Amino acid sequence: MNGSGTAPAAPTPSARPAYRRLSVEERRTQLIAAALVLFAHRAPEDVSLDDVAAAAKVSRPLVYRYFPGGKPQLYETALRSAADDLELCFAEPQTGPLTGRLAAVLDRYLAFVDEHDAGFGALLQGGSVAETSRTGAIVDGVRRAAAAQILKHLQVPEPGPRLRMMVRTWITAVEAASLIWLDEGKQPPVEELRDWLVDHFVALLTATSANDPQTAEVTRAALALERAEGPVGRLARQVIPVVSDAAHLL
Amino acid sequence: MNGSGTAPAAPTPSARPAYRRLSVEERRTQLIAAALVLFAHRAPEDVSLDDVAAAAKVSRPLVYRYFPGGKPQLYETALRSAADDLELCFAEPQTGPLTGRLAAVLDRYLAFVDEHDAGFGALLQGGSVAETSRTGAIVDGVRRAAAAQILKHLQVPEPGPRLRMMVRTWITAVEAASLIWLDEGKQPPVEELRDWLVDHFVALLTATSANDPQTAEVTRAALALERAEGPVGRLARQVIPVVSDAAHLL
Numbered sequence: 001m002n003g004s005g006t007a008p009a010a011p012t013p014s015a016r017p018a019y020r021r022l023s024v025e026e027r028r029t030q031l032i033a034a035a036l037v038l039f040a041h042r043a044p045e046d047v048s049l050d051d052v053a054a055a056a057k058v059s060r061p062l063v064y065r066y067f068p069g070g071k072p073q074l075y076e077t078a079l080r081s082a083a084d085d086l087e088l089c090f091a092e093p094q095t096g097p098l099t100g101r102l103a104a105v106l107d108r109y110l111a112f113v114d115e116h117d118a119g120f121g122a123l124l125q126g127g128s129v130a131e132t133s134r135t136g137a138i139v140d141g142v143r144r145a146a147a148a149q150i151l152k153h154l155q156v157p158e159p160g161p162r163l164r165m166m167v168r169t170w171i172t173a174v175e176a177a178s179l180i181w182l183d184e185g186k187q188p189p190v191e192e193l194r195d196w197l198v199d200h201f202v203a204l205l206t207a208t209s210a211n212d213p214q215t216a217e218v219t220r221a222a223l224a225l226e227r228a229e230g231p232v233g234r235l236a237r238q239v240i241p242v243v244s245d246a247a248h249l250l
Numbered sequence: 251m252n253g254s255g256t257a258p259a260a261p262t263p264s265a266r267p268a269y270r271r272l273s274v275e276e277r278r279t280q281l282i283a284a285a286l287v288l289f290a291h292r293a294p295e296d297v298s299l300d301d302v303a304a305a306a307k308v309s310r311p312l313v314y315r316y317f318p319g320g321k322p323q324l325y326e327t328a329l330r331s332a333a334d335d336l337e338l339c340f341a342e343p344q345t346g347p348l349t350g351r352l353a354a355v356l357d358r359y360l361a362f363v364d365e366h367d368a369g370f371g372a373l374l375q376g377g378s379v380a381e382t383s384r385t386g387a388i389v390d391g392v393r394r395a396a397a398a399q400i401l402k403h404l405q406v407p408e409p410g411p412r413l414r415m416m417v418r419t420w421i422t423a424v425e426a427a428s429l430i431w432l433d434e435g436k437q438p439p440v441e442e443l444r445d446w447l448v449d450h451f452v453a454l455l456t457a458t459s460a461n462d463p464q465t466a467e468v469t470r471a472a473l474a475l476e477r478a479e480g481p482v483g484r485l486a487r488q489v490i491p492v493v494s495d496a497a498h499l500l
Binding site: 161162168169170172175188192195196200204207210211216224232235236240248250 | 423427456457473485
């Protein structure tokens with residue numbers, strides 16, 4: 001059933017046989033993990049199957065035995081695995097102020113971005129040779145999962161078009177801000193980025209309330225859960241002095 | 251100098267010789283215009299050089315004479331031409347309330363999106379076979395031009411990282427909202443989408459003021475130009491009843 005652990009070493013010195021026999025599933029997991037580390041830090045076109053074999057300390061033919069489709073299959077599998085990890089980040093208990101839950105999810109998401117930096121950038125910035133309609137579908141699936149989680153926390157079983165557009169737009173804004181953050185050498189500090197993204201959500205939700213009764217209801221319910229010492233209280237107290245000169249607008 | 255108008259008709263019945271001689275520049279412009287119409291309404295992979303030749307009522311060899319690089323070159327040239335048109339949309343006199351200028355630019359931008367619907371979607375959603383690092387650079391150039399225009403209107407010669415991130419994030423949000431709008435059969439009506447995007451800008455600018463003195467200064471200056479009957483006055487009056495129950499946060 002499993003002869004892969006005894007595959008002959010490849011001629012390159014860096015590819016050595018594994019130290020113990022792994023089960024098929026263990027070996028597969030190990031190869032995906034090695035591929036993920038490589039794809040995280042380089043653009044897919046800069047990762048070869050030889051690199052993956054060397055990182056996993058196995059031969060190139062063994063990598064092909066597990067992934068007969070070669071690099072495209074390995075890339076897609078690694079991406080699928082990263083997407084599953086990312087979707088796990090989104091799970092958050094539905095208790096406490098909404099901004100606290102959002103901050104907790106953003107902390108995990110931004111840790112993921114930090115860890116998968118170059119690969120995350122290459123994937124989302126597109127134009128990669130490794131991109132296919134299937135890899136695009138995996139990324140879209142993550143976006144849909146994120147939107148579904150947010151709508152669940154907003155407790156809206158049948159979100160209307162305005163609220164859905166608001167949530168999807170904010171998710172894109174989070175992606176864009178993450179890419180800019182990577183581009184700018186991970187500045188500002190990740191906690192500041194997270195707080196700004198939470199503020200962005202609160203601001204967009206509130207502005208969308210202006211013309212959408214459903215969003216207004218969601219906003220009222222969300223604000224009722226917030227605390228004066230929390231992010232929304234802080235945001236309100238910091239913004240009021242800025243807008244207070246604009247009494248002519250009321 | 252110009253024998254292209256007399257090129258022999260291709261064997262297909264739809265490709266007929268042009269009715270009059272065009273100059274090299276006129277012919278080139280005509281081919282790009284025909285390609286743009288086709289690329290606007292279909293994904294690039296669904297447009298062939300035969301389609302372009304038929305639409306321009308010329309032979310396929312004539313198209314190749316002008317674009318020896320074939321479809322990739324024609325696509326890139328058409329995209330460059332569309333990008334130039336789009337950048338022209340961004341020019342707006344620096345007078346009056348900022349929201350009025352933003353609304354005027356968004357009206358032109360959304361008319362462009364409406365006109366180039368399928369092509370716009372295919373281009374921005376990525377994963378297209380016609381995408382290359384050069385087409386990506388053209389799209390990024392349009393984004394940079396949009397950001398530069400906004401910062402010019404905000405009258406910030408040296409924008410800090412927060413304000414730059416805010417502007418770039420909003421631009422991505424506009425793109426995302428445009429794609430969702432196309433996806434949803436161009437709903438809500440374009441004027442509502444435009445007003446929401448203006449509200450989004452105002453909300454994001456204000457929220458970013460909370461932790462960035464430069465953005466706070468820009469917000470104060472922008473609010474001073476607004477009028478009670480304008481978008482910011484309307485937004486404030488509509489939002490106040492929604493947030494008024496949250497006095498516990500102050």
